Amino acid sequence: MAGxxxxxxxxxxxxxxxxxxxxxxxxxxxxxxxERAVRRADTLxxxxxxxxxxxxxxxxxxxxxxxxRAWEPRLFDLSCRLRRTSRRAIQxxxxxxxxxxxxxxxxxxxxxxxxxxxxxxxxxxxxxLLEQAQLGPVSVLTEDLGWRHMGPGxxxxxxxxxxxxxxxxxxxxxDPVDGTRHLAFDMRSAWTVLxxxxxxxxxxxxxxxxxxxxxxxxxxxxxxxxxxxxTAGGGCRFELRDLGDDRVVRENVLVADDDDRIDHGYMPFFxxxxxxxxxxxxxxxxxxQRIEDFENADTAHCYDDKYIASGGxxxxxxxxxxxxxxxxxxxxxxxxxxxxxxxHPYDVAGAVLCAREAGCIVTSMDGSKLDFELNATSNVGFLxxxxxxxxxxxxxxxxxxxxxxx
Numbered sequence: 420m421a422g423x424x425x426x427x428x429x430x431x432x433x434x435x436x437x438x439x440x441x442x443x444x445x446x447x448x449x450x451x452x453x454e455r456a457v458r459r460a461d462t463l464x465x466x467x468x469x470x471x472x473x474x475x476x477x478x479x480x481x482x483x484x485x486x487x488r489a490w491e492p493r494l495f496d497l498s499c500r501l502r503r504t505s506r507r508a509i510q511x512x513x514x515x516x517x518x519x520x521x522x523x524x525x526x527x528x529x530x531x532x533x534x535x536x537x538x539x540x541x542x543x544x545x546x547x548l549l550e551q552a553q554l555g556p557v558s559v560l561t562e563d564l565g566w567r568h569m570g571p572g573x574x575x576x577x578x579x580x581x582x583x584x585x586x587x588x589x590x591x592x593x594d595p596v597d598g599t600r601h602l603a604f605d606m607r608s609a610w611t612v613l614x615x616x617x618x619x620x621x622x623x624x625x626x627x628x629x630x631x632x633x634x635x636x637x638x639x640x641x642x643x644x645x646x647x648x649x650t651a652g653g654g655c656r657f658e659l660r661d662l663g664d665d666r667v668v669r670e671n672v673l674v675a676d677d678d679d680r681i682d683h684g685y686m687p688f689f690x691x692x693x694x695x696x697x698x699x700x701x702x703x704x705x706x707x708q709r710i711e712d713f714e715n716a717d718t719a720h721c722y723d724d725k726y727i728a729s730g731g732x733x734x735x736x737x738x739x740x741x742x743x744x745x746x747x748x749x750x751x752x753x754x755x756x757x758x759x760x761x762x763h764p765y766d767v768a769g770a771v772l773c774a775r776e777a778g779c780i781v782t783s784m785d786g787s788k789l790d791f792e793l794n795a796t797s798n799v800g801f802l803x804x805x806x807x808x809x810x811x812x813x814x815x816x817x818x819x820x821x822x823x824x825x
Contacts, residue, residue, distance in 0.1 A: 483617065483629050487650055490589060490615050491630060495648075497547050498611045498634035499665075501595050502644065504543045505636045506662075508536055509605055513639060522603035526563075533563050536603045540595040552578035556588035561595065562765050565795045566622065585620040590627075592616075592793045594765045598728030602636055608644075609636040612730035614769035614793070625764070626790045631772030633734045643668060647734055649776035655737060673737055675778030679808035681710055682717040684742035687724040689732065695751055695759045702747060702820055709816040729762040729799075733770035736803045737777040743813055749800030750784045750821070761798040764791055771801070779803060780810040786818060 480488075512518045521536040533541070541563050548569060551557050556570035558581075568581040570588065584590065591614065596602065598609030615630035616623035629651045635644040642662055649655035659669040688703040690696040710716040724741075726732055735741045748761040771781050771789065783789045784800045791797055802817065804810030 483651070486589060486617055487615070487630050490591075491632075491648070493551065494591070494613050494615065494630070494632055495634075495646075497544070497593070498613065498632060498646070500543050500547060501540050501611045502634065502636050504540050505536060505596060505602060505609070506639070508539045509602070509639050513605065518603065518605060522600070534599050534603055536599055537563065537596055544593060544595050549578050556581060556586035558584050558586070558588065558590045560590075560592040560622075560765055560793055560795065562763065562795055583620075584618075584622070587618050590616040590619060590623045590793075592623075592628075592765050592768050594730060596636060597730040597766055597770075598636075598726070600727045602638060605638050607726070608638060608641070608728075608731065610634065610728055610731045610734060610770075611636060612766065612769045614772065616793070623793050624790055625768050625771060625793065627793075628768060628772050631769035631776075633730050633737075633770045633773050635734075637662070645734070645738075647673065647737055647773045647777075649773040651772065651776070653776065655773045655776040657738065673739075673773075673777035675806040676739065677806055677808055679806075679812055680742065681714055681721075681809060681812050682742075683720045684805075685722045685724050685735070685740060686743040687722075687726070687732070687741070688745045688747065689725070689729075691727060691748065691760050694757075695748060698751060698824070699747055702824060703745075705820040705823055706817055709820060710813065713816065714812055729766040730770035733767060733774045733779075733781065733803060736779050736781075736805065737770075737774040739805065741803070742805045742809055744801075744803040745817065746800050746802075747784060747821075749798035752798055754824070761800065763795060764793045764797055764799055765795060767799055767801065768793055774803060778806055780807055782810075782814075784821065786814050 508521060512521050521534065523535050524533065525535055525538050526533045541561065544561060548557070548559050548567065552569035553571055556568070558566055558568045560566045568583055568586065569578045570581050570586055572579045594612040596609045597612045598607070601607035602609035611634045613632040614628045616627040617629060619627065630648070632646070632648040634646045637644050643659055644662055646658045646660060647655055655673045657671055657673050658667055660667055688699050690699040707718045707721060711718045729746060732741065732744045736744055746762055748759055752759060752761060774781050781789055781801055781803045784802060786802065789801055791799055802814070804813060
């Protein structure tokens, strides 16, 4: 499969009572975007009668398989559109010598600060949502607007808001730009993180996801981008694609190695706010001292990486770049009661599925199963290990260091 060339379709040629400025703007634009969605609806993938029959009866394929087959190309289309939108915004800002416009906060969304770059991508996501809702009911979670439920209007009219989840359509979680703070300065890639769950009458959980995708939003200097996608129980695939014509340069199945190596690799402890860094640094120092003393690790070759992208961190774990990653911010909040910026479900859900299906171990901070409701506000912490053997050596020392914190 490696080296095979294929052309794709996307080459470059609210939850809660309060609404952010972007949310108000999007509501104001609804009529215009709805009309555009109606025009585009007929060009997008539809679930065929065979898919619908299989999803309902399981006679030809499982409902999960039919749902994945129907929605994987739609989610790929979304990730491509978000990549084009982000690159266009960056290129225009560079041409005007004004990257500051992309990195300036423009509001507070349901889950995080909204920056100028996020605003453009949220608008594109809303257009995509309206197109999908023209075809059938769907629920979508984003960091700015929380959960939105939409479906077809009567007699081919514009899509309409639905009262909740109980509509029979899929539930989708999206972080349009995971790593905004890097990409807005044209410093480093961000990622689009997507997760798909089947129908349900309430918010899905991480364990309900049947499809995950992490797709790179590269900086202005890049010529290629990386894409990972996984199905529950079906493994994780990797593609390297050209930005210009979307040609697949390389593709393969991601399979974690079985090496129990605990050094000579990246092993970051992520800290974001300056206030949380001293405590996380103490945790990190204690942990590395323990593996040096008890595991004979060469800690001079345990490398750090301050990547402000939780989904990007998990993508690097899945691709074998990281040996371990620790995000203890939510644990610090739990212990101290002091608020700080943490990862949220939309940041990581699709990426957790990809990493796990690649053979990596991703757990809660105590080593137990990581599962959580998919919403815009919950604090999420995680441990990630390159494989079970590496995790088996490192986890006891990490738990001991956490105990030492008190």
